Amino acid sequence: MEPRQSLARIALLPEVVRNQIAAGEVIERPASVVKELVENSLDAGSTLVQVDLEEGGMRLVRVTDDGIGMGPEDLQLAFVPHATSKLRDVSDLEHISSLGFRGEALASMGAIARCSILSRPADAELGWKMENEGGRIRGPVESGGPRGTSIEVRDLFYNTPARRQFLKRKETELSRCLDVVQRAALSHPGVGFVVTHGGRRVFDVEASMDLRDRIRRTFGAELADELLEVEARDEDFVLQGFVAPPRFARRDTSRQMFFLNGRNLRDKILIRAVKDAYRGFLVEGRQPVCFLALSMDPSRVDVNVHPTKTEVRFRDPQRVIGFLVRHLREAVRSTDMSTPGESMIETMRRREARQGSGSMFRGPVGPPIRPSAASREELDVYEIPGRPLERDARPEPAPGVSEREGPRRAPSADVDPTRPVLQVARTYLIRELHDDEGGFEIIDQHALHERITFEALKREVEAGVPEMQRFLVPEVLEVSRDEVQRIEPHLDELRKIGIDVSVFGETALSVNGLPVRLRHPDPEGIVRDVLQLLAKTGSTPKARDVLEDVLHSAACRSSVMAGDPLTQTEIQALLARGVEGETDQTCPHARPTRVRFTLADLEKAFHRR
Ligand code: ADP
Numbered sequence: 124m125e126p127r128q129s130l131a132r133i134a135l136l137p138e139v140v141r142n143q144i145a146a147g148e149v150i151e152r153p154a155s156v157v158k159e160l161v162e163n164s165l166d167a168g169s170t171l172v173q174v175d176l177e178e179g180g181m182r183l184v185r186v187t188d189d190g191i192g193m194g195p196e197d198l199q200l201a202f203v204p205h206a207t208s209k210l211r212d213v214s215d216l217e218h219i220s221s222l223g224f225r226g227e228a229l230a231s232m233g234a235i236a237r238c239s240i241l242s243r244p245a246d247a248e249l250g251w252k253m254e255n256e257g258g259r260i261r262g263p264v265e266s267g268g269p270r271g272t273s274i275e276v277r278d279l280f281y282n283t284p285a286r287r288q289f290l291k292r293k294e295t296e297l298s299r300c301l302d303v304v305q306r307a308a309l310s311h312p313g314v315g316f317v318v319t320h321g322g323r324r325v326f327d328v329e330a331s332m333d334l335r336d337r338i339r340r341t342f343g344a345e346l347a348d349e350l351l352e353v354e355a356r357d358e359d360f361v362l363q364g365f366v367a368p369p370r371f372a373r374r375d376t377s378r379q380m381f382f383l384n385g386r387n388l389r390d391k392i393l394i395r396a397v398k399d400a401y402r403g404f405l406v407e408g409r410q411p412v413c414f415l416a417l418s419m420d421p422s423r424v425d426v427n428v429h430p431t432k433t434e435v436r437f438r439d440p441q442r443v444i445g446f447l448v449r450h451l452r453e454a455v456r457s458t459d460m461s462t463p464g465e466s467m468i469e470t471m472r473r474r475e476a477r478q479g480s481g482s483m484f485r486g487p488v489g490p491p492i493r494p495s496a497a498s499r500e501e502l503d504v505y506e507i508p509g510r511p512l513e514r515d516a517r518p519e520p521a522p523g524v525s526e527r528e529g530p531r532r533a534p535s536a537d538v539d540p541t542r543p544v545l546q547v548a549r550t551y552l553i554r555e556l557h558d559d560e561g562g563f564e565i566i567d568q569h570a571l572h573e574r575i576t577f578e579a580l581k582r583e584v585e586a587g588v589p590e591m592q593r594f595l596v597p598e599v600l601e602v603s604r605d606e607v608q609r610i611e612p613h614l615d616e617l618r619k620i621g622i623d624v625s626v627f628g629e630t631a632l633s634v635n636g637l638p639v640r641l642r643h644p645d646p647e648g649i650v651r652d653v654l655q656l657l658a659k660t661g662s663t664p665k666a667r668d669v670l671e672d673v674l675h676s677a678a679c680r681s682s683v684m685a686g687d688p689l690t691q692t693e694i695q696a697l698l699a700r701g702v703e704g705e706t707d708q709t710c711p712h713a714r715p716t717r718v719r720f721t722l723a724d725l726e727k728a729f730h731r732r
């Protein structure tokens with residue numbers, strides 16, 4: 124068959140179609156419109172940004188600011204793709220300090236919605252209006268209006284039904300829009316924000332509010348009051364912000380916020396650094412809560428990686444990670460990791476409400492709660508309910524919870540070593556506290572002992588070979604063929620951390636020695652843990668991961684303490700050894716080692732206030 128020569132198959136798409144296609148990358152839903160418009164307002168140097176929404180932003184997003192504004196010449200270009208005031212040539216891409224720079228957002232929105240811009244520069248007598256309805260541009264025409272800019276985006280996707288289909292219920296869209304504004308508010312102290320929905324005010328922060336105030340307004344006092352401030356700098360980086368105690372960790376990352384030079388990011392490098400900083404303090408699968416602003420010279424990072432600019436490329440990621448982990452870990456360690464007694468009271472109340480019987484603290488006391496079960500429940504108490512939408516619906520701080528600044532208590536509260544400590548059920552230690560807040564704490568002696576064993580092992584490993592106890596009769600373990608193969612390449616590495624295993628035939632291993640530190644070692648359990656870890660992490664796990672994970676489980680497997688009766692001297696020695704390590708606030712698997720009741724908690728429990 125002859126190819127048809129006369130008819131060209133390739134044709135340039137009309138501009139509006141090109142813009143609609145480009146819009147697919149930047150504008151996914153109303154929240155993307157909010158993000159682009161708010162970023163423009165911030166780039167324009169605004170100090171107050173108001174966002175008005177209707178029907179979750181699907182019917183209307185209007186962003187009004189008091190920034191520098193645009194004159195008629197600028198307005199003529201605003202809807203033109205790749206027209207921007209923020210870049211001049213390609214070398215500018217190497218040091219971008221504005222949030223926008225691609226000149227795509229307004230052109231994209233104009234192609235898929237009914238848009239209008241009303242703007243008046245600070246020095247102008249008059250404002251100007253420019254419209255763009257699905258690619259049909261009108262203006263600029265003179266128009267009254269206050270200084271600054273107001274951009275309206277109505278009926279998003281009205282001319283692209285296929286896209287409209289992907290929108291969710293208006294409540295869902297609204298909450299995504301709010302999330303965008305709240306992140307902007309948290310990263311721009313000095314700028315006030317107001318959000319209305321259907322004419323009702325749903326969120327606001329004043330320009331004068333600092334970061335902690337903004338977090339309190341957004342997520343409530345319970346979190347805000349417990350945050351620990353982080354501040355660090357070296358010649359290249361400045362880090363500022365807050366980390367939350369590990370118990371605030373959540374199943375999702377919605378309260379993990381990173382701001383790089385004022386830009387909200389979800390970057391792999393930053394997420395990893397935070398994970399590392401919380402290592403050993405966090406239960407598997409939980410995401411820590413933190414609000415961190417990192418600043419660096421814009422030339423050290425490439426922000427032009429992704430159309431929505433939520434990922435970046437650091438020129439020297441290792442330096443960034445090192446700096447962050449060092450300073451964040453320090454901060455995380457000094458957060459208050461005990462479970463506040465208040466939350467235990469809350470747990471009891473809930474349990475009672477579920478069972479609908481009796482009053483708190485009445486009736487026979489049941490068998491001791493297993494520590495792991497208890498700590499799970501306590502964690503769930505800290506699932507903070509969804510973000511409050513309406514200001515009136517925001518729960519008032521519970522009575523007795525003061526609006527104090529900073530964490531409620533330093534991890535190692537004052538104790539008097541001469542005062543007796545009570546042992547309950549051969550498992551829990553109860554001792555009085557003597558600082559401002561008074562009260563007492565209950566320590567899970569098993570969890571604490573695990574931590575102490577782990578810390579000691581880690582120190583020994585770091586200092587060289589830990590002392591190993593060789594068994595008179597090696598323990599032989601039946602395993603599968605591939606388990607033998609899995610562990611074989613790592614035997615030297617394991618010996619370095621005091622675990623002496625050798626291959627004993629095709630389907631057996633022999634355990635020849637374990638660290639002396641482990642008082643009642645469980646060789647089989649430890650080796651099975653190692654195998655499991657190797658299976659989980661793949662063929663070449665990092666030495667450090669093996670070390671930490673294996674030491675964790677080794678410390679647990681050598682559990683001596685639950686059920687051991689202890690003398691006062693032993694108790695005091697145990698508590699004192701705890702203080703020597705990196706932390707004594709959680710066990711190596713991140714369960715808390717203690718619950719603290721302040722005097723205020725007690726007064727509440729007894730209805731004294
Ligand atoms: P970009 O932000 O990448 O430059 P946009 O399409 O978002 O591209 O905006 C195009 C241009 O319109 C901006 O470069 C800026 O000059 C101008 N502009 C947009 N919004 C505002 C605003 N709120 N105030 C002042 N100028 C604005």
Ligand code: MG
Pocket residue numbers: 159162163222223224226228
């Ligand atoms: Mg922009």
